[in-house]
Amino acid sequence: MKTDLQKLTFIILKPFILFIILSLSIFVFLSIQATTRRPPPAPDSTALPSDLKIRPGYSSYDSYLQRQLNKTLNPKLRHIWTTRDWDRKVSKFAQFFSDLQRRDLISNSSRSLCIGARVGQEVAALRRIGVENSVGIDLVPYPPLVIKGDFHHQPFVDGSFDFEFSNVFDHALYPWQFVGEIERTLARGGVCVLHVLLSRRADKYSANDLFSVKPLEEMFKKSELIEVRSIDGFGLDTEVVFRKIRN
């Protein structure tokens, strides 16, 4: 009698037990699927330091590039940049670079890169003060001073430069990639100088807004911050200097 009752209980319970085991397996399987299928954490603005904001409104990388190119390719502006603006801007850049030369941050033998150099006024300035081995990159080339290249994917091998300069940090849609590429192509001991705007919002072609130097310190993972000073640089107010200390 007792064994009959046990048998009966088992017969009734069996489907339930099987059901629970099956459900658990499916649940575990689906959870594993979900974790493996999930894309890597998107380097979106929520992952960024709080003093750096990516501007919304770029629906794709292509729409970002189109916007950047729209101004850079403007024939009237290109004419002005290469004629009326030329000497004034080259002279001012030459002053900034001579200052860096005096502080031993750049030498005549430095292999130098200017990022987002447009028509290459900063490259011309470096060459004028004796830094012969200088070149610029921009989405639009302007030979021989500026070759074509996207600063999110610099067209150079690791450790190519001793000095990199840029005043276009605000144009980076992926600032951590902008910085990562600088640290990749700088040699150990190499210097990066950025001119940035902290006191107000930059222009309508900017892709990000920076509110302090702190985000830069966080992104330059292989470098040490060696200087921050106020400048008056074509609408930009702060010069930030990093030295790459490890590969």
Ligand SMILES: C[S@@+](CC[C@H](N)C(=O)[O-])C[C@H]1O[C@@H](n2cnc3c(N)ncnc32)[C@H](O)[C@@H]1O
């Ligand atoms: C404000 S202009 C600065 C030009 C130059 N540095 C100067 O001071 O005269 C910004 C430049 O960044 C370039 N640029 C924007 N996005 C870029 C990218 N992803 N890669 C390379 N250059 C880019 C634009 O084409 C433009 O020439």
Ligand SMILES: *[C@@H]1O[C@H](CO)[C@@H](O)[C@H](O)[C@H]1NC(C)=O
């Ligand atoms: C680029 O500029 C032209 C005129 O100069 C304008 O018609 C066009 O809408 C602009 N495109 C973008 C993506 O801003």
Ligand SMILES: *[C@@H]1O[C@H](CO)[C@@H](O)[C@H](O)[C@H]1NC(C)=O
């Ligand atoms: C660097 O080059 C400039 C221009 O050619 C020259 O005047 C200057 O003396 C050089 N500096 C050094 C330290 O050699």
